[in-house]
Amino acid sequence: MPRFSIKQIPIPVYKPTRTSWVHKRPRNDYLMNPAVKYPIYKRLPSFWREQYEEKMPLIHQHEEQGTPRPQHGGLWKVGEKGEPERVENIPLKVYYPPESKKGIWGGEGWVIGAKYTRPNHKLNRRYDKIWKPIVMHRTIYSEILDRDVSMTVTPLTLDMIDEAYGFDAFVLKTPVVQLQEFGSKLKREMLLTLARKDTDLYPNNHEKRDKIYTKYQKYVISEEEASWVGLTLREAMHKQWDIEKAAGKHGPVPLLDLYTKELKEKIRLESGEPATLAETAGVSVFQMQDEKSKASNS
Numbered sequence: 536m537p538r539f540s541i542k543q544i545p546i547p548v549y550k551p552t553r554t555s556w557v558h559k560r561p562r563n564d565y566l567m568n569p570a571v572k573y574p575i576y577k578r579l580p581s582f583w584r585e586q587y588e589e590k591m592p593l594i595h596q597h598e599e600q601g602t603p604r605p606q607h608g609g610l611w612k613v614g615e616k617g618e619p620e621r622v623e624n625i626p627l628k629v630y631y632p633p634e635s636k637k638g639i640w641g642g643e644g645w646v647i648g649a650k651y652t653r654p655n656h657k658l659n660r661r662y663d664k665i666w667k668p669i670v671m672h673r674t675i676y677s678e679i680l681d682r683d684v685s686m687t688v689t690p691l692t693l694d695m696i697d698e699a700y701g702f703d704a705f706v707l708k709t710p711v712v713q714l715q716e717f718g719s720k721l722k723r724e725m726l727l728t729l730a731r732k733d734t735d736l737y738p739n740n741h742e743k744r745d746k747i748y749t750k751y752q753k754y755v756i757s758e759e760e761a762s763w764v765g766l767t768l769r770e771a772m773h774k775q776w777d778i779e780k781a782a783g784k785h786g787p788v789p790l791l792d793l794y795t796k797e798l799k800e801k802i803r804l805e806s807g808e809p810a811t812l813a814e815t816a817g818v819s820v821f822q823m824q825d826e827k828s829k830a831s832n833s
Contacts, residue, residue, distance in 0.1 A: 547574055575772050578779075583763045583771055586711045591629075594642045594691070598624050634670070635715060638687030639706075641695055642713040643668040675702045678747055679725045681737065686717060707754040711765050719765025726761035729754065 569576045576584075601610030601622035614620035628647040635644060646666040652659045673693075674685045678701070699705035703725060711719045728735045729751060737744035748755075766774065779785055 579771055579775050589712045591712050595627050595646050637717055639692050639718040640689045641692040643689050679703050679728050723765040730758040730761050
């Protein structure tokens with residue numbers, strides 16, 4: 536799909552006014568939440584919205600568990616000396632550079648934090664530090680696509696591929712948010728290839744096609760759903776806009792059609808009759824009036 540800007544298509548954008556901040560909705564929702572900013576977002580398929588709204592799993596830190604206390608807020612645990620101790624799960628600041636979108640890093644990114652000049656001496660000077668993962672170039676063969684894929688990976692990605700017993704199984708079972716853009720495109724291409732097995736999956740080798748299809752049959756979905764997998768927000772809105780425009784929802788409607796529809800509804804309400812098959816088929820109002828006058832004269 537070609538690159539484009541939201542300004543190139545007439546997608547309406549909700550612009551808050553001065554009185555919008557009076558409501559209970561936070562200010563960032565009007566600026567950052569796509570469900571509020573773009574009205575077309577609610578018309579996108581539900582399965583795509585679930586994938587888009589899925590959060591990145593906790594990879595860089597372990598979330599400590601605790602139990603609530605009725606007289607205090609938060610979570611608590613038993614300390615070393617038996618006293619209650621509050622559990623503080625402070626989320627790390629993780630930055631995903633543009634390089635991570637060109638490969639499959641398994642959800643890893645740059646961890647931004649601070650470090651002391653000497654450990655266990657918090658009275659010393661503190662300086663900012665960025666922890667970066669180990670990145671390496673690898674070329675991996677894909678059974679479904681029948682070609683080699685060159686990309687940047689991390690040691691975590693290689694471990695996840697080994698746990699899934701293959702590169703294709705790793706891509707198909709991993710969430711889109713963890714694969715990021717490059718891995719999401721591969722996942723969409725794999726799912727489309729499986730959905731179009733008669734034409735795209737080993738068209739010249741039927742024996743191998745049946746073997747590969749049987750191996751990954753549990754990941755097969757419909758072609759329509761596979762075409763939405765891994766799309767970015769802009770690409771999904773552009774696709775939904777094209778679908779609605781092809782259906783004639785955003786095209787200019789002649790005034791004659793609008794007035795005819797209003798007149799049909801008015802006649803139906805005055806007569807007290809439900810919508811007939813002639814109205815749903817698009818018969819003109821003048822034909823309906825002629826039929827009614829002939830029936831009254833007879």
